[in-house]
Amino acid sequence: MPKLPTLKIPDAVVPPPLRKPPKPGSQGVPKGDAPSDLKTGAPPAKTHGDRVLDQAKEAPADVLAWVDTRMGGSGFLTGMLYRKVPKGTNWFYTLGSATLFAFIVQAVTGVFLAMFYTPSATQAYASISHINNEVPLGALVHGMHKWGASVMVILIFLHMGRTFFFGAYKYPRELNWVIGVVLLILTMTMAFTGYLLPFDQRSFWASIVGININGTGPVVGPYLSDFLRAGPELGATTLARFYAIHMLLVPGAIIALIGAHMYLVVKLGTTAPPWTKAERPKVAAPVAQLDAGVEGNGASPNGGSRA
């Protein structure tokens, strides 16, 4: 593919502070000579206004420095944000961040939905229709939460597929795969418990079917479904229980495990896509190695050991 020409923005359009500074020595100063602005004497005296402006410009950096002196997180942040990623990193690698973003959307919209929702069997449906029909933008926030749930489930599966097909679950990242599977289960738990909360016909019967599927596990199944329902029948405490699991228990676990997940991603680094070739050192290999296992020509050392 031919290289596309880079677009050159004329200097006149760019305001002076954003202009690329000239290379040293490019402005008629002979090589080896210091640039002209270094040769001049003391800089012009600053006015009071200039000094205040300078201080204002430095203020954010000063505040950060104040915090960093006491907390010392800059080294960690620099290491995390400027870490190296392998060659060939592509858009598939954004699926994890996309899942995280979907989770953040769920968390934020969920907080605001909780301000209007009533987890009571007799009032839940009315509070949801109040959100959808009367609260300004309520239908939008509820819709974001409802459809965002599906988006999160889809994204987490795509992310899992990417990890699987790129072989990114292999040593030393097995633990991160295990944490990811737990996160998948927790996400499904969120989807299951959240489905009951509107307490309409669909969610009521879907939860009954879901709980009964849980009950078909041998020996422990009947007790598990009693635990989920808080009794032998789906009742008022079932809704309260699902609500507590949905907004208190599981989100905390998900946040904690996302922390562990991302710590391991930063610590271990990401994998290169399976189709990238390992870089060979640029020194000549011994002739004996080149010949071993290579048919005919010794010019392709990469294919040598695979034959």
Added chain:
Amino acid sequence: MADDANKVNGANEPPQQRVKPDPPGYFEGESMTRRHAFTIAAQGLGGLAGAAIILPAVGFAVAPIFHRGKERWEVVGPTGDFVEDTYRQIVFTETEGIGDAGKTTAYVRKGSKLYDEDPNSFVAVSNRCAHLGCPVRFVEAAGNFICPCHGGVYDFEGKRIGGPPVRPLDQFQTRVKNGQVEIGPRYSVTNQMDPVRARDPGEFTGGIWEYLYPPRPSTFPPP
């Protein structure tokens, strides 16, 4: 402290054969070091404090499994309302306090000699499908119960004749009081229509299944 131990040991032995306590740091006759003892004590106390918080909370969440509610009986109509060759649909409250969501449907008829039943008794068949709990309905023309979700079909008695259900339809206990039919707690039946304690939909009954899907303490004993 190691030196003290050595002195005591060394009193009876030649100095060159003085035995060093092994492992180091123990007083003579001790089975553990002071540090080890304190570590165990601190961990034990921490565990105790943690258990004091966790156990009541977990017990609180798990308690409903072992709790059986009050037995409810609801009058559904005079005995004359029910015949033996077809069902009458009755909606009654199974769980109190949650309005319509706590109601369930039973199909009630008089006992029939055709099925070896006492003609003075009444049969109340639950509309809860034995597959996954969807509501079945009685189709008069076919004489069958049919489930809308996954196509389960039951005959007039409630026995499975098609689809995915694993056992016959549940029933409710019935009794006659002052000429009125009353409906009571739910129970399940085996494929031979023997009553057993209520099971959730999807769970087999009878034979080895009585152990694989054990009866729950929250259900009532069968009649």
